[in-house]
Amino acid sequence: MELTLLGTGDPEGLPRPxxxxxxxxxxxxxAARAATALLVDGVLLLDLTPGAAFAAARSxxxxxxxxxxxxxHPHDGPSVEVPAGLPQPGRVPDGRELALLTGHRVRAVAMxxxxxxxEVVGPDGERLLYLPPDGAPSGLPDGHPAYEMVLxxxxxxxxxxxxxxxxxxxxxxxxxxxxxxxxxxxxGAELTRRLAAAGARAVPDGTTLxxxxxxxxxxxxxxxxxxxxxxxxxxxxxxxxxxxxxxVLYVATGGTRNGDSEWANRVSAxxxxxxxxxxxxxxxxxxxxxxxxxxxxxxxxxxLWLTYAMDEVNAWDDDEWAGGGERALRKxxxxxxxxxRATRRTVVAVSNEVGSGIVPATASGRRYRDELGRLNAAxxxxxxxVLLVVAGQALVLRG
Numbered sequence: 001m002e003l004t005l006l007g008t009g010d011p012e013g014l015p016r017p018x019x020x021x022x023x024x025x026x027x028x029x030x031a032a033r034a035a036t037a038l039l040v041d042g043v044l045l046l047d048l049t050p051g052a053a054f055a056a057a058r059s060x061x062x063x064x065x066x067x068x069x070x071x072x073h074p075h076d077g078p079s080v081e082v083p084a085g086l087p088q089p090g091r092v093p094d095g096r097e098l099a100l101l102t103g104h105r106v107r108a109v110a111m112x113x114x115x116x117x118x119e120v121v122g123p124d125g126e127r128l129l130y131l132p133p134d135g136a137p138s139g140l141p142d143g144h145p146a147y148e149m150v151l152x153x154x155x156x157x158x159x160x161x162x163x164x165x166x167x168x169x170x171x172x173x174x175x176x177x178x179x180x181x182x183x184x185x186x187x188g189a190e191l192t193r194r195l196a197a198a199g200a201r202a203v204p205d206g207t208t209l210x211x212x213x214x215x216x217x218x219x220x221x222x223x224x225x226x227x228x229x230x231x232x233x234x235x236x237x238x239x240x241x242x243x244x245x246x247x248v249l250y251v252a253t254g255g256t257r258n259g260d261s262e263w264a265n266r267v268s269a270x271x272x273x274x275x276x277x278x279x280x281x282x283x284x285x286x287x288x289x290x291x292x293x294x295x296x297x298x299x300x301x302x303x304l305w306l307t308y309a310m311d312e313v314n315a316w317d318d319d320e321w322a323g324g325g326e327r328a329l330r331k332x333x334x335x336x337x338x339x340x341r342a343t344r345r346t347v348v349a350v351s352n353e354v355g356s357g358i359v360p361a362t363a364s365g366r367r368y369r370d371e372l373g374r375l376n377a378a379x380x381x382x383x384x385x386v387l388l389v390v391a392g393q394a395l396v397l398r399g
Contacts, residue, residue, distance in 0.1 A: 001104075001122030001211040002041050003149070006055035008205055009033030010133055010182035011073065023183035030204050031187035036179040038130060038151065040120055043102045045069045046130055048089050050080045059206040068100055072132035074114030091116055111135040119147075126212040129169070133180035136160030137169075146171030148212040154178040154200045155185055158244040159275050161198060166246035166277075175215045176200035193396065196220070198244035221385035221399055222346050227353045227376060228389035235300055237389050238350045239274065245346070247295035248278045251286065253304040284308040290339035290347070302351035302379060306372055309333070315371075316364045333375055340382040351376050353388065 007013075014033040015024030027033070035049040039056060042065045056063050069082075069089040082088060092098050092108035094116065099105050103123030108116050115132030128149040131137065136157045144167040152160055155178065164170040178200050185191045195201055199220050203209070224241060228234030242248045274280075278298075281289070284305050289297060299305075313328040314320040340347065355373045360366045380386045385399030 001120070001124070001126040001128070002208060003128065003211055004039040004056070004059050004061055004208045005151075005177075005179070005203060005205060006037040006039055006052050006059065007034030007049055008179050008181055008202065009035055010180045011035050012182070014182055014187070016183060019183060021183050023186045027183070027187050033181055033205055036133070039063070039066075040104065040128075041102065041122070043067045044100065044104055044106070044120065045086075046118060046120075047072055048080060048082065048086075052080075053083050055206065059208065061208075067102060068098070068106075070098075070106065070116075070118060072116050072118065072130065072135075074132070092118070110138050112138040122211065128211050129164075130179075131157075131160060136163055140164065140167040140169060142167055144169040146174050148173075149175045149177065149209070151177045151179045153180040154195055154198055154244070155181065158198055158240075159277075161200070161244040162246040162275065162277060165244075170199075173214075175209070175211075177209070178202045190394075193394070194240070197241040200244075220346070221383075223340060223343070223383040224348045224385040224387065224399075225376070225380050225383045226348065226350050226387045226389060226394075227380075227397075228350075229353055229356075232389045233392035233394075234350050234352075234389040236392075237387065237394050238298055238300060238348045241348050242296050242298055242346075243275055245296055246277050248275075249289070249295055249297050250274060250278050250280045251289060251297055251299045252280060252282045253284050253286075253299065253301060253308065254282075287335055287339045290336075290343040290345065292345070294345060296346035296348070299347065299349040302349055302375060303354075303372055305336075306368070306375055310368065310371065315367065318363065321367070329371065333371075333378060336375075337378045337382055340379060349379065349383075351379070 013035050015027040034051060034055060036047060037049040037052050038046040039061060042061060045066045048069055053063050063086055066086055069087050071089050071091050092106060094108050094110040097105060097107040105121045107119045109119055111117055113135040115135045117131045117135060117137055120128050127147045129147045131152040133153050134156055136159060140163060147169055150170055161170060176199055178195050181202060185194050191202060226234045226238045309329060309332045313325040315325045315329055354369050360369055386397040388395045388397055
């Protein structure tokens with residue numbers, strides 16, 4: 001089954017007309033995207049968008065052989081005139097199946113948002129799933145067979161990918177292609193990096209793909225360290241890297257700090273950002289978690305773990321530090337990094353980068369700064385991917 005993406009942008013396209021944002025200003029040439037529309041084997045058109053006929057011609061195809069036009073968006077019809085010779089657009093009711101004379105079968109998939117998703121099975125049995133903008137499938141049964149290709153709003157609804165993965169509909173070899181791309185993420189390297197973290201990729205308008213053909217599926221890093229200063233956006237970046245995966249265990253190392261209302265507000269803000277399918281463990285006992293099999297871990301953060309470890313060995317007292325506290329802390333850090341090296345789980349860890357600011361005025365403050373620098377360096381050595389977040393922008397240091 002051959003699929004041509006006549007457009008890959010959101011309903012308003014990219015750049016959006018009249019939009020002054022930085023993403024639209026840089027979405028030029030090959031980075032520009034028309035509203036998403038898919039041409040399947042030249043006979044099935046999913047979504048009719050402005051310029052679809054010209055887009056098909058530019059990609060070496062014609063709409064003359066189209067036998068069915070189906071809409072996924074929640075509106076009742078296209079906002080453009082139907083080209084001459086093209087069938088009137090329609091919609092398959094949720095759960096119903098449409099069989100074409102060409103041997104293609106199309107089943108409508110119910111969404112949790114207005115609109116319709118489509119499962120398309122080709123004459124030879126290849127299967128793809130196409131989801132509308134802002135939509136994620138609802139009510140997927142467990143044990144669903146994996147699709148060869150999924151085209152979805154990866155940036156807007158990463159939780160939709162998590163649902164598909166949880167049900168088995170996205171497997172290790174599923175080619176996940178991002179569509180309905182808008183100006184939420186700047187085009188280019190940042191978009192590629194953001195999609196790769198979700199195990200997805202983007203292709204330019206006019207690209208033709210063969211459903212079921214082997215593709216180099218983006219390799220999601222198994223161990224990632226996200227560094228950054230205060231309010232740099234490092235926690236948001238870390239959470240974003242796992243939001244397309246189900247059953248993440250969020251490991252909070254800071255505790256609740258009873259009586260500290262400002263800390264409680266911080267904790268509450270973090271909780272509100274997390275997907276509802278994630279669970280939380282408040283602990284600094286990280287080694288056993290890393291040794292267990294289970295869902296991905298998001299550890300936030302190593303700097304608070306270090307505070308706990310230094311408290312445990314009484315590292316703040318000079319005499320205790322010289323009398324064995326330093327050796328005890330080194331042992332704890334080594335145990336943690338050994339556990340990271342040996343873990344089979346996907347791990348994303350957050351830590352503060354504090355070595356570039358003012359030198360602390362106290363000996364204990366300088367000790368903490370130095371030990372955190374050593375911990376970050378040791379942890380980063382065991383990670384395939386290391387990021388530094390500055391002013392909300394993620395800079396790739398490794399991977």
